[in-house]
Amino acid sequence: MSTAASENVWALEEGEVRKPGIAHIVALALFTGIGIVVGTFGSLAIPIGFVSAFWPGQAIQAVGSIWYGMWGGIAAFVFPLISNAMSGSAPLPVSMAYIPANFVQGMAAGWVFRQYKLHPALTSARDWWGFTLVGIIAANAFGALWGTSVLRAFGLITPAAHLVAWAGWFIGNSVASWVLGVLLLKFISPLVIKTKAFCKGYWA
Amino acid sequence: MKAVVTKDLGWKYSGRKRFAIEHVDLEIEENTFVSIVGPNEHGKTTLVSCIKGLIPSSFHGVWRGSVEIFGQDVRKLSAQRLAQEIGFVFADPEAQFTSMTVEEELVFGLENIGLPLGEVKERLDWVSQITMIGDLLDKSPYEISGGQKQRVAIASVLAMRPRIIILDEPTSMLDPLGKDFIFEILTNIKKETEMTVIVVEHNIEQIAPLSDVMILMYEGSIAKSGPPEVFFENSDFLIEHGIQPPQATAFIDNVRKLGDYNGPLPISLEASIPVLANILDHRLGGKG
Amino acid sequence: MAQTMELSAAKPPLRKMRRTLLGTVPVQSPIYxxxxxxxxxxxxxxxxxxxxxxxxxxxxxxxxxxxxxxxxxxxxxxxxxxxxxxxxxxxxxxxxxxxxxxxxxxxxxxxxxxxxxxxxxxxxxxxxxxxxxxxxxxxxxxxxxxxxxxxxxxxVRSLKVPFVITYFLSLALRSAGMFLEDMRTIREAERARGLDETSMSLRDRAKLYAMYMIPLFTLAIRRTDEISNALYARGYTPSGKLENEKQRSDYILTQYQxxxxxxxxxxxxxxxxxxxxxxxxxxxxxxxxxxxxxxxxxxxx
Known part of the structure; x- marks a missing residue:
């Protein structure tokens, strides 16, 4: 698909008014609910405790922010608070400390798609690279760095283990999230774009 | 007083080429029971969504004409005011659940319109009794049977005591017993309340005897409307437009074509028995 | 009214347990x-x-x-x-x-x-x-x-948390339940068509779960529209404020002492x-x- 066609997804039509409304609150809630399930199962499936690895929740964070802008960003940091508690993968204070990283893990993708007018259905090589480099690699590199630093601050890993924990976290999460994220974007985006809750901007 | 008036109403969903409904002029008197029938995808749900105000507030698209509810433009009424004026029961009861227990579901709308707590309790008791869901209050609306779900959905709307209640294919997802139960509730609403009832329904056999007015939607426009006795005249036209008249009505209509009867068409089996008895009396009497 | 009698007679047995977010607690638990x-x-x-x-x-x-x-x-x-x-x-x-x-x-x-x-x-x-x-x-x-x-x-409502947040929280928890229920339905449908997960390799199972996500998300996206329509139909406003600037009433809170x-x-x-x-x-x-x-x-x- 051409760049011009990609831009159409984010551009407002003439006279189009988009305001945040009930549909966005519902989308936020549904995405949080989905995140709770995917996050909890992801953690329980590979129970290595508080170190995140092969956690597909980051895909939900990234995709949510691409489709629903800031609403997806909010869901990105809210659902891990609950899913971590339910799966037992992190206690409340640790989950709270993860909030900035979870927000960035989601919004990095939301930002790059809006900033560079990438198509949510990954219709060109540019879209693929944007999602992979920023939405997955950069987001997880930062998320893993923040997360392992939190674990170190809480005394849950020794300073000497920091780099190993970071690498495991970054690689594991990136792979799982890339696979799930690509599936969702390719197959579900065409449907989402037509809904009232889809955000061309950050809030509507 | 007119409960609903639409003038040259039209709606085209965003991204579609054709208007879903077009040039719809309709007047519904207060305290009447109206059924809207017609094949799928011919504009029935779109029409009632416009009357409720869901269109244009919840959909992107192109609007034409106007809808007035008791003289007020629906597009100018807030969600809270609309909720007090018009209740809406969706085809899929699960699609309208907003809460995690049946009790919360029933009081949700009442809380939204700010009723005093005493009245909330009074209406909760009343509606649980008339729809017989008192034993479900503590349960999740997702854990109960299909028929019970639809009863909860109807109860949650009835509790708000709106002046107009719209039911969009309320029996489409139910088994025969569940369908009968919903028609029993509809009968009670008609008898015991002064609500204006608008039902979108495919079950002609059961909806026709309840209706004061029937409307046929076809290709986005009103193809025919009138009281059932008039509506079912010319059954060939209805069949061509995807509507099968009640069997008893179709039978008497055929007898009428033979020239043995020229009175009004009966709409139910019960009403057709004396008509048929008269015809037979007349025939046998004539021959004897 | 015969059907009515029959329906009301067919009451389910009284539940003795309450389902919590992670398990079950007896209705008679002193925690209540x-x-x-x-x-x-x-x-x-x-x-x-x-x-x-x-x-x-x-x-x-x-x-x-x-x-x-x-x-x-x-x-x-x-x-x-x-x-x-x-x-x-x-x-x-x-x-x-x-x-x-x-x-x-x-x-x-x-x-x-x-x-x-x-x-x-x-x-x-x-x-x-x-x-x-x-x-x-x-x-x-x-x-x-x-x-x-x-x-x-x-x-959270007792602690005077704004209505929009409490409703969001309620809907999020509920949608988690709906998502699980949908997943169960899809899995049962696949099993009914002869799918045997136990004979699959871990990789194939991971692929299968990833593919579940497509219908699950499609259902969830459709629900976004349905639930927002239902909320609008019942007079919901995110702020919980009425037209006369008063706050919506809260019946459920009165059930707890x-x-x-x-x-x-x-x-x-x-x-x-x-x-x-x-x-x-x-x-x-x-x-x-x-x-x-x-x-x-x-x-x-």
């Missing part, structure tokens, strides 16, 4: 004597207080106290078995990392076992951290095991929390160096 807000405070207290306590002895006692609380509440503790693998693997991970990367400090006390050099200080720190983590985890899990979504909502015992328990939790925090930050109490077990172990060297 406590207001949901008090129960929410147990989450905030037990889930966080260990943050200030490094002493494994106290954290182990806290875990025992949590289990006594769950027994008192008549919670089916066997449901917590799902956390057993996690508690073991977390321990393995933490101790492996601690043994493999202990950090170099000449003052550490070391000993050799099975040809490996162990350092007591990092090892004991890991031991203390593990029990602190477990205390916080079980402090969190106890809440989800004893409370329903409805009680969580009542609790806030008693004296609730005030006493909440006050006790808040005071203890503040006290522990002040003692830890201001006076270094509860630091790992004060652990009697650690002092004993060091005395062996």
């Amino acid at each position: 004597e406590l207001h949901p807000a008090t129960r929410l405070f147990t989450l905030l207290f037990l889930g966080v207080v260990s943050l200030f306590i490094d002493l494994p002895e106290i954290n182990i006692l806290l875990i025992i106290a949590i289990f006594i609380y769950l027994r008192w509440a008549k919670v089916d503790i066997s449901g917590l078995k799902i956390y057993l693998p996690l508690t073991v693997t977390v321990a393995i991970f933490m101790f492996t990392v601690s043994i493999a990367f202990p950090g170099a400090d000449p003052n550490f006390h070391s000993f050799r076992f099975l040809g490996i050099t162990f350092y007591l200080e990092p090892l004991y720190w890991t031991f203390a951290s593990y029990w602190r983590l477990m205390a916080m985890l079980f402090g969190t899990i106890q809440y989800f095991s004893t409370n329903r979504e409805r009680e969580t909502l009542v609790a 806030f008693r004296r015992i609730d005030t006493i328990l909440i006050a006790a939790m808040v005071i203890t929390f503040v006290l522990v925090g002040v003692l830890r930050i201001g006076f270094g109490v509860f630091a790992v160096t004060q652990s009697p077990l650690r002092i004993f172990l060091l005395s062996l060297f």
